Amino acid sequence: MSEIERESMPYDVVIVGAGPAGLSAAIRVKQLDPDLDVVVLEKGSEVGAHILSGAVLDPCGLDALIPDWKEKGAPLNVPVKKDNFLVLGEAGSVRIPNFPMPPLLNNHGNYIVSMGNVCRWMAEQAEELGVEVFPGMACSEVVYGDNGEVKGVVAGEFGLNPDGTQGPSYEPGMELHGKYVLFSEGVRGSLSKELIAKYDLAKDSEPQKYGLGMKEIWEIDPAKHSEGTVTHTMGWPLGGNAGGGSFLYHAENNQIFIGFVVHLNYKNPHLFPYMEFQRFKQHPEIKALLEGGKRVAYGARAITEGGWQSLPKLVFPGGALLGCSAGMVNVPRIKGNHNAMLSGKAAAEAAVAAIKAGRESDELTEYENDVRTGPIATDLKKVRNVKPMWSKYGLIASLALGGIDMWAASLMNINPFGTWKHGKSDAEATEKADKHKPIDYPKPDGKISFDRLTNLSFSATNHAEEQPCHLKLLDPSIPIDVNLPLYAEPAQRYCPAGVYEVLRDDDGSNPRFQINAQNCVHCKTCDIKDPSQNIKWVTPQGGEGPNYPNM
Template sequence: MAQVEREAMEYDVVIVGAGPAGLSAAIRLKQLDPNREVVVLEKGSEVGAHILSGAVLDPCGLDALIPDWREKGAPLNTPVKEDNFFMLGEAGKMRIPNFPMPPLMNNHGNYIVSMGNVCRWMAEQAEAMGIEIFPGMACSEIVYGENGEVKGVVAGEFGKEADGTPGPSYEPGMELHGKYVFLSEGVRGSLSKEVIAKYDLAKGKEPQKFGLGMKEIWEIDPDKHKEGSVTHTMGWPLGKNAGGGSFIYHLENNQVYVGFVVHLNYKNPHLFPYMEFQRFKHHPMVADLLKGGKRVAYGARAISEGGYQSMPKMVAPGVALLGCSVGMVNVPRIKGNHNAMLSGKAAAEAAHTALEAGRASDELSAYETEVREGAIGKDLKKVRNVKPLWSKYGLTASLTLGGLDMWTNTLGFSVFGTIGHGKSDADATEPAANHKPIDYPKPDGTLSFDRLTNVSFSMTNHEESQPAHLQLKDGAVPISVNLPKYAEPAQRYCPAGVYEVVEEEGKDPRFVINFQNCVHCKTCDIKDPSQNINWVTPQGGDGPNYPNM
């Protein structure tokens, strides 16, 4: 395809992604200098459309950014009133007492929120300050300068045909140039992945680790609703097959967030994370809660779980990685939004200082220093061994050892030092012949649902004539390698039913990609054992349309 001519717009800072990190950066830049030219580009159809999180929010990030958020009406309406931890068996449960847990596990002072709605509110604050926010503008390319620095991005390219050539209504998009570019795309962002590879930012770091988080919103019987109640479980149904657990959060209006996380370093390619989630809801404790209620929304998203030792270098010439583009989730707390906000604030402050000094397109090393040595680094360093201990020794041992390590870290040291993660999640997948298939009960349509029915509750839509945004590096690999060796796990690890192997009598098996189902979770890009799937952005506005995830 010939070089496309595009118009260009100039800004001080270009921000990719209107999540908590990107919006925090934009707001802080304008707080420091109301004349600063800042633009935020969001691939979702509106701010919040692609935001999915648990979420119990630690408000420390908002406190630092917008101290009067209460007076300004931030949608933090449900303070946490009680914390419950359970170990589940197939038919029973055992409560884990709160008193031996490290103080950081206490949710007192936190809020059950919709992060989509928090981001919508933050966007209103940003726009009132004069910040330009463009939803429906997917950033498909990075623009590099003459010296190899990141100069900007291409956004708003529409109308390509399925083969990638321009169609009759093709729009080439625009180049948006910035003295600095902030990438706040969330987990496994396509531009962030490119920047990390180009500048070798992960050199010397542990591999990033991930979980797959799936979530439903339920409206339940008011008699069973306990506003402000937070419950986490471990154990059944995953058992020894995979790490992970569940969350059940009671927010306002008789609604409950029911979520399930599967760590993606599982070995057995027969594991079906989505069906583990559906089976979980049949546990007597959960089934009794949901009986008589109705599911009103569904979504899924990968979670960065590598923590402190997996964070890549965050800066390169002209560019900084924010929030989950780096991986700032505190795994035992199941929280990362506060750190995302703090990272946006720190990046903005570093860029402001540089711009005031007349600098541009260099490395914002002050941002990296603040993240690693400031509040974010301290938060993550205390819990850095919880995930690798779980991966190495299993759930029961990790509860004891991880708890001990978190307690000693509150005193400023660790009995374990810093434990490495070892393999990537893709490399952790073992041949199917080494494992037994898992028999999953058929969804009953009341408590549990098939994938395609649930995907319809994510309001996902993709214009079908565009190129598939799920790209195979080698089209032969799914059938020639992944099917015989791994029973093609893409059929199972995808929580939206995007991938299927079609076997027809008298014909060779075919690998089919139903990209229109994609909820942008990025699991395929992470877990494919051959690392053959590359997730790139579809055209702007496509994907899920989460109302209040």
Template sequence: MTEIVREAMEYDVVIVGAGPSGLSAAIRLKQLDPDLSVVVLEKGSEVGAHILSGAVLDPSGLDALLPDWREMDAPIKVPVKEDNFYMLGQAGQIRIPNFPMPPLMNNHGNYIVSMANVCRWMAGVAEGLGVEIFPGMSCSELVFDGDRVAGVVAGEFGRDPATGEPGPSYEPGMELRGKYVFLSEGVRGSLAKQVIEKYDLSKGHCPQKFGIGMKEIWEIDPEKHRLGTVTHTMGWPLGSNAGGGSFIYHIENNQVYVGFVVHLNYENPHLYPYMEFQRFKHHPMVAELLKGGKRVAYGARAISEGGYQSMPKMVAPGVALLGCSVGMVNVPRIKGNHNAMLSGKAAAEAAHAAIKAGRQGDELTAYEKEVREGAIGQDLKKVRNVKPMWSKYGLLTSLVGGGLDMWTNTLGFSLFGTLRHGKTDAAATGKAKNHKPIDYPKPDGKLSFDRLTNVAFSFTNHDEAQPAHLKLKDPSVPIGVNLPEYAEPAQRYCPAGVYEVVAEEGKDPRFVINFQNCVHCKTCDIKDPSQNIVWTTPQGAGGPNYPNM
């Protein structure tokens, strides 16, 4: 094959991903030195198109980055007024009082936001400072100079759908090279995954743990709307099948964010996270709230849940991992955006100091030190035992033990030390023969919906004239291994209906990948028990087009 020749552009810092961490880094770099050349590459059709978060925003990250954001017309207008926690049973609920909760669980001073809109606003701030932002630019490859990461390839189009080789309309894209490259791709980013593997950055750290988060936006009866109300639930419908819970946030315009999280370390391969979410909405408390309303948007994404113990080494020669590429979510608080912003700020400060000193392409050790020892590390260290307790001992034990541990950590010590995570979420999947299938009610089309109907409300689109961006290491594994051993769970764990096992009379079953449906949640890359599916970036601006997620 002919060697591909690409044009190259040089920058001081190249940033992959226009999420809260990448945009924070871009803003901070320009604050420190307006003459630095900074570019942000975003695979979504616009900034915010691929951003999905709960979200209740702790403004501490924004306070550090843009102290006067309250005077800058930011789309952060709804302070939390009421905080509710419920334990659900099938027919009722018990409210958990707020007073036993550790202080860090208090949402006073936080805001209900659309992080998609916050990122759009942050992009405007960055561009006003001179940052170049290019949406619709998937970054398909890393560029190396010896052992260092020197840049990325962006904007490649026209590979043949059948062979993956350059087709007649092939465009090779460009190399965007930087003195430093920041990867802020979000959870399980394809380039970050390569960097972690190449430089063995997870050595000495627990495996990362994940959840799948699904979210709908509903317009509800104004009589039922309570602006600024935050509700979290645990328990039904998951029970002992899986860890997880829900959120309901009352935002402007008589809308509510309704979300559901399932921890991906569940054993039963028959579990169907999307249908657990749909069933949750039929709980009497939730059904009454949504009755007479309409769903206006849907989306899903993976969530990093490993916390303090699972953060890999964050730097390698020429490259730094930011935000969810590392895994900075505070699981009991269900918050990570503030830490993502702080990580972007810290990476920018480390890179600025290095460039000012005449360095480039080395390891930004000052960034990692700040993350582990500064505000981010302090935030995550206090809650480090909640998730492993939940995984090992169940919900009730983790509520009591985790709550006690968070209280003692506010005083600077832990009764439990640092508990470790066990196996990966993929390895946690049990054999189908050892678990009972789960009978899920059929969606009613009013409160609950089938996957493909809901995917239409994610406004997902991919150019079909391209190779599937979901790659199988071995095409024989889904039918030869996963189907007999695990009842091929890809049919169920994917929240967008990408994977099907098609059985036609008189023919062997086939594994079908409907990549056009993919909402870029990365669950398949995480949960496949054979670790046979590799998520890569599609060309161009493919994927969801979230409006206000």
């Protein structure tokens, strides 16, 4: 605990993050015991401001939490009507028919949604039940008790100078204490990362794996719009350079959600994920859909892809990890929101039962057991080998092997190939630059494809400059002395927001590393992919970062 004097506020349950997992937990606590005091702390300027997801939502989590969600006006307005899966070549595509696909990949019964809007609606449901929801309250520190247990968090610290000293308008923030503290920060949450390290929660699991998801919202010609159509692609332009693919969802109001995912275990440090996304949109079939339309929003977010074998231990004294803070995405289904909701519900049930039994600040083993044996386990175990197969054998072989594995799991509840390991972390997967050729990317045309900074303006991200940089270099010399000569400093390329630059004098000499922290969209890719693991992402002041409208 820091030396700063702070006021404290006691609650029964403190929840960090107003995403689907955190809000589900808050709602479920109040459903079970309206007298318990529950607070949700959200770093975004409003609930939904930092939510970015595809998204096709499996409503099973919402069904379990709020069975009458339709009557209550949940913004699930576009049922999936058509499901396409394409393998792209540079000039055309091959559609893979739906019938050989394992049943779990079928999207019928699911909904095309803005998860930002779903979370806004869930926050309203939580507040109606008496949950206190505080946006703009970044949680910057874990508060530990005398016995090493999690006691609470520090939220709402403002006014630090760039050097970390207290400025003239400094506000120390408040300690919010809970009998249990639930962390639902999303992928690579800064406090969750600290807790995983402190309590060695990942000692018995495989390294977590990640992807970088970039998304644009377009308003397109109504004649080209097909509400309820879902299309996923693999292949071009990534080819053998990286795993990944695209999604294209026809939402309401003539909008499409178009996104591109690059698996972050790619080897070639010259790869430029953002430019792969922009090149993808120049594919003849994609370009024809977008022509005559306009892009209205852009954003990016890392995705957990490790699945079942990468789940850390979920509980520790005084709290638990929920949703993507632990990593519950089903990679082949490209879905995690349903599991996030189910995890929030299960954690809440365990916390309420413990509090009613007179317990506090211990381990919620009932929650761990629920995740390991319940519907989340059923969902993740069936697909556990798809990601490592793809990483080892590439697209075509993994489609065949993964298909066999998923069909067997669906029909007989067994995975004939056992459980494959992931091996290296995504940072360790990065190879030296001299082993690979630089990649020549076409210049964006300003109509279909865009440069990063132009697109970034459509994220509405903002950070006050008179504060400490929230992107910490553990060793300031490494970007130029190590990463530049060995890896061509990949931070210049893997960041989808242009945060990192290598500047030089006019004659090309005197390279220096610049961090444009005000550009950050909180995707966490730098914390994941930096080959020297030298960048530590911490939360900036509350309310800062992107302000996504309906991502």
